[in-house]
Amino acid sequence: MGYGDTTKQATGSSTVAARTRPWLVTSVAAIGWSTFTIVLLHTVSSHDPVRDTLSSYAFTDRGSGMLAASVLALAIASVTLLGALIASGVPVSRTTGTLFGTWSLGLATAAVFPASFEDNPHPVSGEIHQYACLVAFLSVPALGKSLLDRMRDAPALERHRAMLTKLTLLSAGGLLLFGISYALEAFPGVPVVSELAGLMPVGLSQRIALTADVILLGWLMLLAARASATNSAPAEREVSEHARS
DSSP states (O other): OOOHHHHHHHHHHHHHHHHHHHHHHHHHHHHHHHHHHHHHHHHHSSSSSTTOOOOGGOSSOOTOOOHHHHHHHHHHHHHHHHHHHHHHHHOOOOHHHHHHHHHHHHHHHHHHSSSOSSSSSOOOHHHHHHHHHHHHHHHHHHHHHHHHHHTTTTTTGGGGGGHHHHHHHHHHHHHHHHHHHHHHHTTTTTTHHHHHHHHOHHHHHHHHHHHHHHHHHHHHHHHHHHHHHHHHHHHHHHHHHHOOO
């Protein structure tokens, strides 16, 4: 192989890192802003972080608008994360891309259409919000599973499958916990059910589910960074060896 061919390979690998970096930086910044905003909202609001759902923070005495800002930032982080995964060479199927889309669109829709409560009734908006949240929460463990399926065909990423499996199961477990607590909350008059609902407040289980999803997304950012470095390393070593010779 001539020096020109080696240089072309190095340039191609450098391009992988260069393509991935802006997507990754934007994703990290957006998820950082989302996390900061939601933590600040919990600090300034008088809502109960254990029993009140996140949706109720759309109507708060302090921090109005911060919930929507946080959720929209998370949606942006997810879209740019998809871009980072594709640019870094992680095998992303059409199914994975679609699930990233339903997660991000579900978040954005839930932010634009607030939930409906007795003190703040918005029946139509509330219905849209509820189904948008359902679609969003169902999407994350599914996209984790779809990535696992595609990573079987990527030997360089095989060592990351075990961690992705654990985080996908964590996300699915969080979703299951949230679903159970939500179902229990729907039967307040039944003695045993209401006691179980008190042990598993829907507000707390929702936060556990969302935290599990964000942890999975954060790890996927790390995966994109590692894949980008892996795809860049071989040609860089080849250029270095050629220069020494």
